[in-house]
Amino acid sequence: MRRVLIVDDALIARKLLRTMLEKNGFDVVGEAENGAEGIQKYHEHRPDLVTMDITMPEMDGIQALKAIKAMDPRAKVIVISALGQEVFVKEAVKCGAKNFLLKPFKEDKVIETLNKIAAM
Template sequence: MANGILVVDDAAFMRMMIRDVLTKNGYEVLGEAENGQKAIEKYKELKPDLVIMDITMPEVDGIQAVKEIKASDPNAKVVMCSAMGQQAMVIEAIQAGARDFIVKPFQADRVIEAVKKVLG
């Protein structure tokens, strides 16, 4: 069975690109969210195998969302996405429980490498 993934990014274009990379590589995108608050709600509803989440988003940012998702499910697997120059935020995200990160603009093979690494 395909691994179910939740894609979270405030930019619809980025969600579409990530979804495209994942589906072409045999992964199933269970849902999408445009901010951290919706990501938390969707996580509880969909119970995905993995979340790919942007760090900087409106309402609730990716770091706060990781903390809340991990609080509700300590086994949650999250890969963060961040733009160049956000190293401090990436470190904070890893400390909050993210398993890996992808730097934007990303290469398709880097996305798949992170997904495979985290899902095993």
């Protein structure tokens, strides 16, 4: 079972992702509401995959992505971001994100993307 950490400041997004992932056989090992908490939970749980929002309080997703990749260069982070943030998405990919999804996301696309990245 693939272990996933969800990092997003929006509770509704975290709940929706958790429901989708668990329904499709993923094990959600933790949730974080900002980048700093995401780094801590990554260190604690060492998940197989991370879904990362970009715009969050305290520490944004780009900073958290850089810190996670510095800690574990093999980390598999998928950025999930709202429309209109393409510049940040490109920056995230440059910093090591494996893929990105735009909000609002569709279940089949989320599952397909995570399965593809997990198999890499």
